[in-house]
Amino acid sequence: MSSSTTTGASTTDGQLPPSMACTSILDNDLYKFTMQQAVLQHYPNTPCSYHFTNRSPLRARLPRTALPWLREKIDSMATVRLTPEERVFLERRCPYLKPAYLDWLESTFRFCPQEEVKVEWKTGGGSLVVQSEPGSPRLDASGDLQEVPLTNNTAGLNTRVSQLQQEQQTTTTTTSNKEDIVEITIQGDWAQVILYEVPILALVSEAYFRFGDQDWSYSGQFESARSKSERLVAAGASFAEFGTRRRRDYETQRIVIQGLIAGSASDKKGDNGESVAMTAAEAMAAGKGFLTGTSNLHFAHLMDIPPIGTMAHEWFMGTAAILSDASLANAEALNRWAQTYPHQVLGIALTDTFTTAAFLKTFRGSLARDWIGVRHDSGDAFEFMDRMIQHYDQDPLVGPEMRRKKKIVFSDGLDTDLAIRLYEAAVQKGIGATFGIGTHFTNDYHHLSGTEGEKSPAMNIVIKLHSCAGRECVKLSDDHGKESGSPEAVAQVKQQIATLV
Template identity: 60%
Template sequence: MSQAHPSVPASSDACTSILDNDLYKFTMQQAVLQHYPNTPCHYRFTNRSPALAQLPAKALPWLKEKINDFAQLRLCPEERQFLEEKCPFLSKTYLDWLQDEFRFDPSNEVAIQWVTGVNPDNSSLQTTSATVDSLSSTSGSQDDHAEITITGLWHQVILYEVPILALVSEAHLRFGDQKWSHEGQFEKAKLKAERLVRAGAKFAEFGTRRRRDFETQQIVLSGLKAGSPLPSQAGRGQGFLTGTSNLHFARTMDLAPIGTMAHEWFMGIAAILGSAAKANQVALERWAETYPGHVLGIALTDTFTTEVFLKTFKGSVARDWPGVRHDSGDPGEFMERMIQYYDQDPEVGKEGRKTKRIVFSDGLTVDKAIQLQEAADAKGILVSFGIGTHFTNDYENSPAMNIVIKLHSCAGKECVKLSDDKSKISGRPAILEEVKQQTGAMI
């Protein structure tokens, strides 16, 4: 049974390194700098399941303090050396800029307020707001909620998303649900790793954004490492821990950093172009220019639905890109669809398909990953898994928040995400309808 969490400490280990973030934020930052510098953008925080878990008002002063601390973060020489050695696709020009010029400016780039008397999903209702400094200790309505926005140049503010989400998750559990402890997390993670290894699954830890807290992620990664052979020592048919999306833990725990791109890359380009119909093609082309040889060649398919994506992902494109990432919709159906698609493409075919990889990353559990691994083995396609919340925030009777920060506008135009899952669609109805007409998406 879970024990009560210790009293809230005065300080936190959370986000004390600029690398306490996911790799794909840095890979996208480099690509944005190359292709779309000085492009204004705006991000918004959303709690997708407020009835399940809500951030209390009394957590906001702590949250604001921790975000303001980002201003002190710098890329230190040891971290720079790590990136040079483990991420050779990050150029010297980019790393020089990151080390010498990039700085967070949260007082000007991040706004936090408490909104009362409004349902977050119904913007027609009346709203009132309070600054963090004027908050009372309790919320008066189940519709009251925190509003977090991030505004600035795209390349300057792109790194906020993951560490802010991690802090929101931690704040919810420090100031709200405290019926939990770190006890047993190492053993639980080790058992999960051992099951995946036996099933032959190659899996990475993707849990920074919704982790219980910094210490939980560290404990979980220690358990995953203990339950997995090193990649170089895995036996035939064995799975193994491929690495982590978190650059800080990759450095401090001697793990491979894992990641490519996120939905915002496609969403931002669609807004810049003024056309979602062209966004997939341009996004893939620009990415390949930044990362030649498809060194980061796992393409995300579902920003405007996989159906729309596959209109671009064909012929030499399907042949040259090593694989795709699934992040919404039914994973089994997606696997079948991609196998048939590769088989029918004359540039790939059945033999080429056997070399292609699907990376699954949508709400995975160990059971789901094992089922997908068994199906892939039977059908003849490579798969691997990015597992997040199920690793870093798996507590009985203490649910994790289902939270996101999405790109809301870029270059002065609203951004849209359609997805293969209706619950993940974002954007105003009028703009969504416009994008559906542009792309022919049937959702």
């Protein structure tokens, strides 16, 4: 590994490396593509919408000066295509993606961000809509319509950023107690717009750390990732990198994955002379853990490691909205998934969309027996482990012997220490465990100035499915505060799942 990967540039915007984010259609998580294929099969021509939420606006708020850059990067997604080389990679690494789907993805699918993605700045009661076409009418902070030229060329973008910086300086005191947030909405056919979520979240995070918190450096990121990987490997834990959506930026994720590979390296070298991640067979023979892969298809392609992913909450949320009954959604979503991916090729079930308690009332008998395992994404992880062991042991089609072959994928707010503790508990209790680690890998930074060791915190941001087939979508979760949906819709879903027995 060359030393150039271990140190970073200054973090002022002019000196950061040019962003490579969203220059490949594969710079996204695998489960967006697996869900897209399933949506095309089961729910074609279904309208939907997504909404962006910043869960920690007081800690990390996107500055207004970031919006022209953000809009430009989102608009640039219209130019990305699945390349022939990328298709060959998907055919080799993701054989469950069918030829007909890959034909559609390569020849038919196109991002249309100017029609499908709306980015608004809400401040002082007005709304500034940042669009790429010049001369568009828009609202200023007072709510008055103005003609504001905004071009896609660098000079025009820099000019507009300077204007916004001056406006922000003069309005800071007058708007400090008023609404001051960015709003992002995505609308269109579900199969057409499903791929926006992860790259837009990654772009928002990158925009914040280009135009907001700039007090950080890439220095030490490679070494830190390698150390985390080495600790997990030594403990025996298998783990994947899940950090695309909240990464500091594209360059961080590249450096971190290289560090993870180095920390999980075998004795082999790749064609470029760099380390190759240890295989599962090598790790098991040595009694060690290993890097199972990354959720990001682009980096899986570049670094030739396995892509990892199955489904997200939106698969269950959308199904519930289409059925108009959340009590039926878990079983229907699992059954339809198995139709698209037979033989348990992607057989890890997500449990907490409408609470794990509701899920387990459905996940019995043949479902519990046939699915490889479950994913934990909210609530106490140790309690979840005990609950799943008890659930499997009490099911007549599973029982203790088969339970030992089941797997729990932990993916909620993990760091290295917690993953090792969970792995040790799983070994002791007799159930498989693997780990998807995100922000702890791709956005673990400290400020350069101020108090020594002070964290440069990641944004806590999400984009959730808001409506599907004309009905509002709801997510309950096992964590208080992670609910999404209006109070009326949440109450209705809670009433529906209360009927499960």
